[in-house]
Amino acid sequence: MTMRDYWNERAEAWSTRIDIGCGPATSTLDIARRLGPTGRALGIDISSAMIEDAQRRIDAAATSDAAPIELRVGDAERVDIGTDFDGAYSRFGVMFFDDPTTAFANIATALRPGGRISWAIWGALDRNPWAVVPTAATAEVLGASTAEWSPDGPGPFAYGDLEQLDLTLRDAGFNQIKIENFAQPRLLTNDTAANDLKLWLAVGPLGHTLTDADDDLCGRAIDAGLEAMNAYRTPEGWAIPALAHVVSAVKR
Numbered sequence: 001m002t003m004r005d006y007w008n009e010r011a012e013a014w015s016t017r018i019d020i021g022c023g024p025a026t027s028t029l030d031i032a033r034r035l036g037p038t039g040r041a042l043g044i045d046i047s048s049a050m051i052e053d054a055q056r057r058i059d060a061a062a063t064s065d066a067a068p069i070e071l072r073v074g075d076a077e078r079v080d081i082g083t084d085f086d087g088a089y090s091r092f093g094v095m096f097f098d099d100p101t102t103a104f105a106n107i108a109t110a111l112r113p114g115g116r117i118s119w120a121i122w123g124a125l126d127r128n129p130w131a132v133v134p135t136a137a138t139a140e141v142l143g144a145s146t147a148e149w150s151p152d153g154p155g156p157f158a159y160g161d162l163e164q165l166d167l168t169l170r171d172a173g174f175n176q177i178k179i180e181n182f183a184q185p186r187l188l189t190n191d192t193a194a195n196d197l198k199l200w201l202a203v204g205p206l207g208h209t210l211t212d213a214d215d216d217l218c219g220r221a222i223d224a225g226l227e228a229m230n231a232y233r234t235p236e237g238w239a240i241p242a243l244a245h246v247v248s249a250v251k252r
């Protein structure tokens with residue numbers, strides 16, 4: 001089962017939902033299809049480029065059996081989201097807040113009492129060698145820094161401390177907090193490994209450095225990343241451990 005299936009399976013059939021950090025809206029479209037035409041979906045993202053891309057994808061997917069989708073550019077920490085939504089979803093879009101308590105409280109304001117959240121987030125950095133191992137080796141060849149992935153600041157691995165996450169959610173106005181583990185290796189297959197690893201790394205701290213590197217340097221950096229993962233080699237490619245969580249809670 002993929003993370004997408006796992007997360008979707010835990011989604012209840014609420015009629016109005018927000019997708020926080022909706023990115024290109026693939027997650028929002030999943031939600032809208034689940035809700036059906038009587039529902040309402042709102043996608044929020046801090047990046048206007050993402051929202052433009054999302055709008056194109058939604059227009060192309062136009063389907064009468066899905067909920068209408070509204071999109072809004074804004075920082076979930078402070079944007080006016082509205083009120084009385086049944087649920088707030090996020091697939092890997094809530095880990096980038098400067099002040100998570102403020103952001104979660106702002107999201108809570110948009111929910112009706114009893115409204116729910118369901119968020120997919122990454123686990124601790126040291127439980128995600130798919131990110132750490134190739135990134136470190138690639139960074140060394142590029143002469144780049146990976147400091148952005150500090151577990152203490154905003155970033156994909158910001159919620160490695162689950163007790164702290166639980167406290168933050170309580171402070172922000174949630175209870176009935178449940179944090180489930182989803183441990184499944186990330187796979188790279190022999191044929192497409194170099195390209196796929198480049199795509200993985202392009203959304204991490206090496207993004208710009210990799211994109212700006214010439215083909216030769218980029219190729220050597222990616223080869224170093226693949227070699228560093230040799231401990232996870234399989235006949236078909238690589239299977240590198242990954243840990244994500246599905247977080248659910250109810251607004252008090």
Ligand SMILES: C[S@@+](CC[C@H](N)C(=O)[O-])C[C@H]1O[C@@H](n2cnc3c(N)ncnc32)[C@H](O)[C@@H]1O
Pocket residue numbers: 020021022023024025026027044045046047050074075076077090091092093094096097
């Ligand atoms: C890893 S992507 C996930 C996108 C989408 N949910 C998906 O699964 O395809 C994270 C998204 O969160 C957005 N984001 C980061 N910080 C944000 C913030 N403070 N408020 C709203 N969106 C934010 C980013 O722009 C990005 O599109």
